[in-house]
Amino acid sequence: MPIERKMSFLIGLILTFLLPLSMPAETEPLEGFASWYGGKFHGERTASGEVFDTNLLTAAHRTFPFGTLVKVTNLATDKSVIVRINDRGPFVQDRIIDLSKAAADAIGLTPMGVARVRLQIVQEVKPATFLTLQVASFSNPTNALRVKNRLTEAGLSPSIEKTEAGIHRVVLEHIPAEKIEETKARLAELGFPPPILRRR
The missing domain is CATH 2.40.40.10 (RlpA-like domain)
Incomplete structure (x- = not known):
């Protein structure tokens, strides 16, 4: 950018x-x-x-x-x-x-x-609230990429965050608050454990 x-x-x-x-x-x-x-x-x-x-x-x-x-x-x-x-x-x-x-x-x-x-x-509309779901985290970037690709194939829009400690987090960002439960249910259908809800 x-x-x-x-x-x-x-x-x-x-x-x-x-x-x-x-x-x-x-x-x-x-x-x-x-x-x-x-x-x-x-x-x-x-x-x-x-x-x-x-x-x-x-x-x-x-x-x-x-x-x-x-x-x-x-x-x-x-x-x-x-x-x-x-x-x-x-x-x-x-x-x-x-x-x-x-x-x-x-x-x-x-x-x-x-x-x-x-x-x-x-x-005029009220400001929307957007949240992030952390789906998984790995030290091995290959595993993170594998999960990201699986989510993409399922029609979701994941991204990978890399922390300073070298951890690769697979996240779903900018989810409207009213869509959080629906997204969680979709992840459960795909066999993922409950994700971590983040405010940003």
Whole structure:
């Protein structure tokens, strides 16, 4: 991940936990400058945990809860688009939202780079809670990879964490809280022992 995106990701996580995400929309500036991002960030993980797809109508905002739908109007072209907030940013003075390239294209912002916009919340949601299940841990990376492949074949999305002590943990990350019991049941069906529930 590029160093500047790592910084944005870390700042986004800090804002996620320290800022009041349920802040009423009327306390936010309704007009300001918007920019867009894509290219090298396509395929990178956003602050919400989603993989960024510059072809989708999404955006980064400093405080709106993830999943919030926002109507963005380019005041220069009078074109509007509805985007879903799934990232944190922009971290540049005077800018209030950072759009995916698809969203920027929709309102004629792409060639401008930066334009003054008006924001209007269409649908605000409560911040989602995401959890992690640790399925197994091994000192031998081959065993961890074997379990990871088995989970992948079962339709899950596992990853492997390596600790400083050389332990390889097979985990399922970014699981919505309401899906935890369903995921545990699926693991039991596959013959795995009860996983360890982690908050991050």
